[in-house]
Amino acid sequence: MKKLVQRLSRRRFLKGALKGGAVSIGLPLLNVFLNDNGTAYANGTPIPLRFGTWSWGLGMSESIFVPKKTGANFDLPEEIAALAKVQEHLNLYTNFHVFQDDAPNLCHHSGWVVLRSGIAPTARANLPGETIDVSIARHIGNATRFKSLSATATGDVRDSFSYEGGNSVNTPEWSPLRFYQRLFGEGFQDPNASTFTPDPKVMVRQSALSAVQEEARKLEKSLGAEDRARLDQYFTGLRDLERRFDLQLSKPDPREACVVLEEPMDLPTGLEADLVATRHRMMTDLMIMAVACDQTRVFNMFYASAFSATTQPGYDKPHHTATHEEAVNPELGYQPYTSWFTRRAIEEWAYYVQALADFKEGDGSLLDNSFVYATTDQSFAKLHAIDGIPMFSAGTAGGRVKTGLHIDGGGSPGCRLGFTAQKLMGLEIDTWGDKSNTTSSEIGDILVS
Amino acid sequence: MKNPWNDCFATAGLVHWKRIILATMLSAFVSCSDSQSSITAEQLDFGSPMRTRLLTADQYTNSIAQVFGEDIASSVLPPIPPMARTDGLLASGTAFVGVTSDQVSQIQQAAASIAAQVVDQDHRDFLIPCAPEAKEAADSSCAALFIKESGRLLFRRPLSDSRLVDLVRIADYAAEQTDDFYDGLSLALEAMLISPDFIFIVDRAEVAPDAPDQRRLDAFSLASRLSFLLWNAPPDEILLQEAEAGALHTQEGLTNAVDRMLGSARLEFGVRAFFDDLMAFDEFDSLAKDPVVYPMVTGTTLEHAREQTLRTIVDHLVDQESDYRDLFTTRKTFMSMQLAAVYDTPAGEGWSPFEFDEDGPRLGLLTHVSFLAANSHSVRSSPTLRGKALRETFLCQRVPDPPPDVDFSSLEDAEDAATAKERLAVHNTNPSCAGCHLITDPMGLSLENFDGAGRFRETENGASLDIAGELDGIFYDDIAGLAKATRNHPKLSACLINRLYAYGTGGPVSLRDDRDMLAGFEDRFVENEYKLPALLRDIALSHAFSHVRSVESEVKIRDTLRIKAPAERAESANALAKMEEE
Numbered sequence A: 001m002k003k004l005v006q007r008l009s010r011r012r013f014l015k016g017a018l019k020g021g022a023v024s025i026g027l028p029l030l031n032v033f034l035n036d037n038g039t040a041y042a043n044g045t046p047i048p049l050r051f052g053t054w055s056w057g058l059g060m061s062e063s064i065f066v067p068k069k070t071g072a073n074f075d076l077p078e079e080i081a082a083l084a085k086v087q088e089h090l091n092l093y094t095n096f097h098v099f100q101d102d103a104p105n106l107c108h109h110s111g112w113v114v115l116r117s118g119i120a121p122t123a124r125a126n127l128p129g130e131t132i133d134v135s136i137a138r139h140i141g142n143a144t145r146f147k148s149l150s151a152t153a154t155g156d157v158r159d160s161f162s163y164e165g166g167n168s169v170n171t172p173e174w175s176p177l178r179f180y181q182r183l184f185g186e187g188f189q190d191p192n193a194s195t196f197t198p199d200p201k202v203m204v205r206q207s208a209l210s211a212v213q214e215e216a217r218k219l220e221k222s223l224g225a226e227d228r229a230r231l232d233q234y235f236t237g238l239r240d241l242e243r244r245f246d247l248q249l250s251k252p253d254p255r256e257a258c259v260v261l262e263e264p265m266d267l268p269t270g271l272e273a274d275l276v277a278t279r280h281r282m283m284t285d286l287m288i289m290a291v292a293c294d295q296t297r298v299f300n301m302f303y304a305s306a307f308s309a310t311t312q313p314g315y316d317k318p319h320h321t322a323t324h325e326e327a328v329n330p331e332l333g334y335q336p337y338t339s340w341f342t343r344r345a346i347e348e349w350a351y352y353v354q355a356l357a358d359f360k361e362g363d364g365s366l367l368d369n370s371f372v373y374a375t376t377d378q379s380f381a382k383l384h385a386i387d388g389i390p391m392f393s394a395g396t397a398g399g400r401v402k403t404g405l406h407i408d409g410g411g412s413p414g415c416r417l418g419f420t421a422q423k424l425m426g427l428e429i430d431t432w433g434d435k436s437n438t439t440s441s442e443i444g445d446i447l448v449s
Numbered sequence B: 001m002k003n004p005w006n007d008c009f010a011t012a013g014l015v016h017w018k019r020i021i022l023a024t025m026l027s028a029f030v031s032c033s034d035s036q037s038s039i040t041a042e043q044l045d046f047g048s049p050m051r052t053r054l055l056t057a058d059q060y061t062n063s064i065a066q067v068f069g070e071d072i073a074s075s076v077l078p079p080i081p082p083m084a085r086t087d088g089l090l091a092s093g094t095a096f097v098g099v100t101s102d103q104v105s106q107i108q109q110a111a112a113s114i115a116a117q118v119v120d121q122d123h124r125d126f127l128i129p130c131a132p133e134a135k136e137a138a139d140s141s142c143a144a145l146f147i148k149e150s151g152r153l154l155f156r157r158p159l160s161d162s163r164l165v166d167l168v169r170i171a172d173y174a175a176e177q178t179d180d181f182y183d184g185l186s187l188a189l190e191a192m193l194i195s196p197d198f199i200f201i202v203d204r205a206e207v208a209p210d211a212p213d214q215r216r217l218d219a220f221s222l223a224s225r226l227s228f229l230l231w232n233a234p235p236d237e238i239l240l241q242e243a244e245a246g247a248l249h250t251q252e253g254l255t256n257a258v259d260r261m262l263g264s265a266r267l268e269f270g271v272r273a274f275f276d277d278l279m280a281f282d283e284f285d286s287l288a289k290d291p292v293v294y295p296m297v298t299g300t301t302l303e304h305a306r307e308q309t310l311r312t313i314v315d316h317l318v319d320q321e322s323d324y325r326d327l328f329t330t331r332k333t334f335m336s337m338q339l340a341a342v343y344d345t346p347a348g349e350g351w352s353p354f355e356f357d358e359d360g361p362r363l364g365l366l367t368h369v370s371f372l373a374a375n376s377h378s379v380r381s382s383p384t385l386r387g388k389a390l391r392e393t394f395l396c397q398r399v400p401d402p403p404p405d406v407d408f409s410s411l412e413d414a415e416d417a418a419t420a421k422e423r424l425a426v427h428n429t430n431p432s433c434a435g436c437h438l439i440t441d442p443m444g445l446s447l448e449n450f451d452g453a454g455r456f457r458e459t460e461n462g463a464s465l466d467i468a469g470e471l472d473g474i475f476y477d478d479i480a481g482l483a484k485a486t487r488n489h490p491k492l493s494a495c496l497i498n499r500l501y502a503y504g505t506g507g508p509v510s511l512r513d514d515r516d517m518l519a520g521f522e523d524r525f526v527e528n529e530y531k532l533p534a535l536l537r538d539i540a541l542s543h544a545f546s547h548v549r550s551v552e553s554e555v556k557i558r559d560t561l562r563i564k565a566p567a568e569r570a571e572s573a574n575a576l577a578k579m580e581e582e
Helices: A078-089 A110-117 A132-140 A176-184 A200-220 A225-248 A273-292 A319-325 A336-358 A415-424 B006-012 B014-025 B032-038 B057-068 B070-074 B091-095 B101-118 B140-155 B161-178 B181-193 B219-230 B237-244 B251-263 B267-278 B281-285 B299-319 B324-328 B337-343 B369-374 B383-394 B420-429 B431-445 B479-487 B492-505 B515-527 B532-541 B551-560 B567-581
Strands: A050-055 A090-094 A149-152 A163-165 A298-302 A370-375 A391-394 A405-408 B052-054 B200-202 B205-208 B211-217 B332-335 B352-355 B469-471 B474-476
Touching: A050 A132, A050 A336, A078 A090, A078 A336, A110 A132, A110 A370, A110 A415, A132 A298, A132 A415, A149 A273, A176 A273, A200 A225, A200 B161, A200 B181, A225 B052, A225 B101, A225 B200, A273 A298, A273 A336, A319 A336, A336 A370, A336 A391, A370 A415, A391 A415, B052 B091, B057 B070, B057 B101, B057 B140, B070 B101, B091 B492, B101 B181, B140 B161, B140 B181, B140 B237, B161 B181, B200 B219, B211 B219, B219 B237, B219 B251, B219 B267, B219 B492, B219 B532, B237 B251, B251 B267, B251 B532, B267 B281, B267 B299, B267 B492, B281 B299, B281 B369, B299 B324, B299 B332, B299 B337, B299 B369, B299 B532, B324 B479, B324 B492, B332 B337, B337 B369, B369 B383, B383 B431, B383 B492, B431 B469, B431 B479, B469 B479, B474 B479, B492 B515, B492 B532, B515 B532
Parallel strands: A050 A298, A050 A370, A090 A405, A149 A298
Antiparallel strands: A090 A391, A370 A391, B052 B200, B205 B211, B332 B352, B469 B474
């Protein structure tokens, strides 16, 4: 990856802008745009706050996952030992519960749906409400080219924990090459380019969109209520597109860390753990650059599905099968192969956190200006347990969150972390969740007072 | 299954098809002759639900290919989200899937890419039917010519005058802004490609002139329904002309149109698309096998496995017009060099007809590598997945999810079991497991002579395999027995008809509302010796396929049948009435 170097006085301010014609901008474009604290651009615009999610499948082996100690400097049992280098950047949450109430416990489904939407699903096909990233993107995602971005390390386009509604799943990027092309192909505006020329086609697109909407409104009259709602959703997407076009008519703010990467090779399909890890790292690098280039401020990364079918070469059970069929080793007290899969997931979580932490922005890093919410689908997958489901967060959300902590939830709703995340992102909500998952209680221990 | 209306049907013929459907519905109450004489025009108002479907990824690609050529179509990944498999079909999910904001932006990106290629130097002379007076300026006449024709093909119906004016205005404005006629045209085309009229297949209905209390699909909606069922593509020029001329609303015109489509080489694409969906071959998009365990199975191998089965189906059902049931016992197939290693047989370059050994273990679709590999884990076979797929895919039976509170500890004792049969036997010791596993495992275990990649094996881990089994009361000793039991299963034909009708009308069937009509189709299928083209013809020409079901008529028919309409139906009736008032 290319590095932008050379630190100049932050007081040097670049003027110019810019609708309607080519604009020359002096180079280099570094953190000259930041204030002296590195928390805002020189014109006073704060460095944007970002929200991310990360997900892994099939929970944990509690005896070697949950630290003995709570609070700071918690111990790292062997299943999460890979977090040593990034421990200072994250929090671990254990003993938080997911409640099904009168809904069935849908194996590998209820857990993640509740933690992402706050609502227990009533059937496997049921995706109630909307996911937390969608709510947050509606609030902080309107100033970027993409409202949100989702990617999966599984190579399967069906793997997503992000949805706008029951039948409207946000499709993840599943191919590194395609993801690259979407980010840096047609429509990409390099925020650090020396010149900016508004594309007259964009203005035309805006007016064309109005015509499309107007004409298609007539279509709605012939539809039933459900189809009309689907079409309304489509119109919402078109209006959103209009806003994105509007953004393209202005010169984007320079972004210190934004570099157009080289086009990646694509990868074969498959879920062998090393291949998944390679795909995860490629997608992570692209996703982080998308954030660094301010293409999006809401980003979802999917390491493994709830029914994770990740494989270990030479072992005849994929991860999910292993959780159910592998015996708990009486001497070790856990399932060795199952734990091997979980450890691989935690290694990738560590990579993800480290990559965000290594990405410089201002005086800190991308991670410092982000809050990443990481969840899974079960606690002890062998028994489809959802009590004590583990969660992580990473990042300080612009200094608002303390990190390096292990928080014991004392059996309170896991939705408290999602609620806290939404409050951190500025959503004006008093409660979040449904029935026993409802909470109005932030996890105060992690908040900077 | 003997339907009491068979005799009626045999004498009625297609002209009276719609009468027969209703007559079949009333069969519990009246005799054949009574029913026909007592049918009123009101009672004939029975059709399929109106639906708004999102194009599938293949339909998107096929639409672009049909209008602008395969090179442009293949250069763009279709910006269509994955569908939720609904009642066994992705196609049935198209009537429910929503389009997120992110997806709309992907649709726009694809539109921009397609439009730019259509007007580029390589394509404009072929795809644009005129040249502008000046390349640097707007040319309304030329723009109108292109937009009118391409819009008609993309929207699958003629553009209204006001729509045409709006789009030409966009093209002119864009040409002025960019000083380029072709850029202007591409931006107008972009607008068409992101329009819901292109992205969604919307059923539109009208009052039937000769039966004012019935609602039929308008001619263009019917044309789309026909072409997506039979070709998996939008209507071609001839079909659009037939729709414009009103021919599709006459019995003779509709019959001619359907027969032309059934006789077209494009029928293969429609049949392929349906079976690809039915057999959940979308799994192959992300399917892989552990290279350590199955080193001879690559991505190409799996692609060829999918292709082998689709070729077999098309040859058997379309080219040979053979009995659908025989797909489960036929030894005829096709072979490629890439598949030969898995089948342990020599093969030349390309695809060639192939016949499995008369005395060998392979016969029928269940023994194809596609079925065996797709319904296995990446590292081992899965009798449970295979049994589940057999039941759900071909018999339309639903295997329940495992209960959440299963005690898996007994499985641990089977860790060292040599065979899957021994492993799965422990399920039978746990009542909460046994219920489902007894549904799936007996027939899945009969396929254990094939490993997780579909290769034949005599033994598993050195242990011999007992493949005797049972399918719904039919006991057998070997794979041929399973194949025969599947072929002769009483639900096999009904399941195909259920799925095909759902596929054609864009959503799941209602077992309450459609049951008797589907039984009528099944009787015809039997009469026609289980030939798929005849079944497609019956469905395409049926009254229900071309008419939409009004809520009022459903209530009326239910009252006739003394079935009380549930409250939610009443709510829908109110909603529809309100919508129609608006």
